């Protein structure tokens with residue numbers, strides 16, 4: 034069977050020279066427009082399959098999930114210390130154990146008890162934002178960090194100087210700067226640990242050996258970066274776990290993801306080092322995967338509202354009608370706010386914050402629509418490309434929540450399915466994330482107005498639509514201002530927000 038089509042390759046380097054190092058999702062989508070929704074590229078030592086439609090990703094990653102749920106080795110992420118980490122574990126027993134531990138605590142029903150905390154923190158967030166023309170990113174990070182720390186460890190964050198907030202910011206920095214997962218030179222050129230040759234076939238390849246190469250060696254930039262920041266991730270594993278352990282030993286019964294699993298270990302006859310490391314990892318992964326992604330989503334919302342006062346006004350009119358003047362939104366209002374629901378969904382589609390998902394690995398040679406997907410291929414679900422599919426979304430680059438409405442206002446376009454990934458690796462935190470994003474967005478819209486910032490001459494400052502790219506992606510810093518919509522709303526926020 035032939036390989037899927039793709040751009041012309043060099044004889045030796047394959048597609049290495051044209052493999053994008055920035056805006057990959059857009060470049061991949063351009064390739065897909067030329068070659069079809071399954072594109073093949075080859076870089077030294079690795080076949081890469083790019084899926085550019087929800088249909089292809091569903092056919093392979095969901096319907097054939099038994100062979101499409103593995104992960105490649107993410108050398109840089111392993112070097113920086115994300116191991117064991119559910120997101121990067123290869124498909125197998127330990128993956129299944131972590132998946133069960135994480136998923137059982139984050140089902141739609143299991144997330145309901147967190148709604149009170151989500152509501153209180155969302156009000157605090159709106160209160161912190163009201164009256165600001167800068168620092169929005171750090172307010173969003175505070176909100177998502179405070180929530181994830183509450184869910185994962187049961188603690189309340191006391192201030193922005195709290196060590197968890199500092200760790201979250203460092204983690205965010207690491208994820209934004211460690212290169213495309215599986216796509217750096219360090220990943221492409223695994224060095225054999227025995228003979229130190231590139232792509233040695235005689236010995237077992239252990240790409241982690243690249244850490245022993247001197248820092249001046251070309252292509253080792255990301256390995257050096259990982260070495261430098263490894264202590265942050267180790268601290269993320271150890272510090273909060275030890276605190277929960279101590280709290281339980283002191284008789285504290287506060288519920289949390291980690292407390293739940295520590296208590297399960299306490300009931301076990303025998304506990305190994307690996308068991309403890311698994312529990313540490315569950316908390317660290319929730320923290321690392323949950324805070325940055327949700328904060329990035331809220332920054333996309335803020336950008337969209339700065340650019341589109343018309344959609345903001347409509348959402349506010351809907352909220353005012355349902356919620357009224359004398360209270361703030363609650364989760365019970367959700368089903369009565371269809372436009373707000375579509376606005377949240379459009380935020381997720383307009384700029385997917387994990388633009389390439391997390392690559393899967395195909396475990397067997399496989400035939401799809403007459404094309405060979407070779408065993409070991411890196412399989413990328415290009416969420417950014419799927420969001421731009423003109424066969425599904427009319428004028429896809431436009432931010433338009435009405436596209437999901439039925440005629441005459443919209444064309445009943447489908448909600449975006451690719452934002453949380455596919456199959457057995459689909460994001461286990463999606464119910465929590467969606468609820469957090471919904472309550473934060475609805476509360477901000479209810480109580481605040483977002484607009485363009487004003488310069489010294491009283492003119493509105495232009496906003497450029499630009500994004501930072503890494504494993505996750507968020508808008509580059511942009512000017513905007515947030516004000517309380519009325520004295521009454523400011524009072525409501527003040528009286529119901531928890532102290533930060």
Ligand code: HEM
Pocket residue numbers: 119120121132135139318319320322323324326327330386387390391392393451452453454455456457458459460461462463465466467470
């Ligand atoms: C808006 C927020 C979020 C977005 C857009 C998002 C998106 C994603 C995506 C695209 C994947 C890869 C799925 C795949 O491989 O097919 C993923 C995996 C994952 N997410 Fe999320 N996520 C979000 C929030 C969260 C939260 C709040 C948590 C935890 C509480 C979380 C935990 C995880 C974990 C553990 C994985 C790895 C799953 C695995 O490999 O089996 N995420 N997420």
